[in-house]
Amino acid sequence: MRAMRLKLWIKVAISSAFLGLIFWVVPFRELWGAARRLEPAVWLSAFAGLVAGHGLGVFKWRLNVNLSRANLRPLDAVQCYSAGMFANLCLPSIVGGDALKALLAGRVTRRYEAAVIGGMTERLIDTTALLVLITTGAFLMRAAASGWVRQVALVGALLAIATVALFLPLLLRRPLARWPKRLRPTAGRSLVALRRLRRRPQLALGVLALSLSIQSWFVLLNAWLGRGIGIEIPLAAWFFAVPMAKAVTLLPISVGGFGLREVTVAGWLTFLAAVPHEQGLAASFLWQTLVIAIGLSGGLVWFALGLRRGARTGAGHGPLLAPLAGQAQNARAPGRP
DSSP states (O other): OHHHHHHHHHHHHHHHHHHHHHHHHSOHHHHHHHHTTSOHHHHHHHHHHHHHHHHHHHHHHHHHHGGGTOOOOHHHHHHHHHHHHHHTTTSSSHHHHHHHHHHHHHHHHSOHHHHHHHHHHHHHHHHHHHHHHHHHHHHHHHHHOOTHHHHHHHHHHHHHHHHHHTTHHHHTTOOGGGSOGGGHHHHHHHHHHHHHHHHOHHHHHHHHHHHHHHHHHHHHHHHHHHHHTTOOOOHHHHHHHHHHHHHHHTSTTSSTTTTHHHHHHHHHHHHHHOOOHHHHHHHHHHHHHHHHHHHHHHHHHHHHHTTSTTOOSSTTSOOTTHHHHHSGGGGOOOSOO
């Protein structure tokens, strides 16, 4: 427990350091001035678009979970997914929210392994889609830019392709005993997920198409917010910067990606399209306000749906984060995939 608290405080310190760096480079007055240029109607429309995207995300996640015959019902899926969005506000990265919604789905369905494997399947597909977007954005940016920017974009594309290569040990079914001990549970779940996807390739491609559509939609919403404050740049720059920032924030080194995402997005927009720092940071902060709003809304949905008859989580059903501490043992991967 002490080690967990220490790690949390380290992540809080890292997020605080990034935020301090931001406000040291760009005064708050300049950020606020750039953000105030956005019309409230644009923000509300972007929020509605974000809700719609996550609505499709609920469908995609439930589809993956039910591949293992978890029989997760639609309202239960909405509730668990909403709890995961709420948890993303306080857990180290979006992976933490994924773990929580999988464990809550296991509590609801009493099929912990099915819920965890389903969540792992979705994460593998989403990561693949993210890398596809990064690679596509890099090559589009390389075609639209000139000089050294082309070379940087090419390097970004090659890095994304190299990351895809990290999945090869899984695809080649490397024996579980040859993995490091600490990675064996994750590798075991990943192998099971890949085996189930291989049995239903058409469904896997359909889920990948859904993931690409959702993540592309979120990139377009980011670009719309940016245009609302005067950022007029090629769309390719957004399709590289936003997925790259999302990939970076998967690293569990900050709280909810706060600070880290802003530095990454603003840095790439400045690097690729000469966007002023205050505008790039303001656009990223505006997106974070949407993320916070959708996370808080998710908490309300999780709580309210707990009032239903037969609900197993939500209002009056124990602390939100209890499954992470008390039920993780039920979600262990099998010794052999």
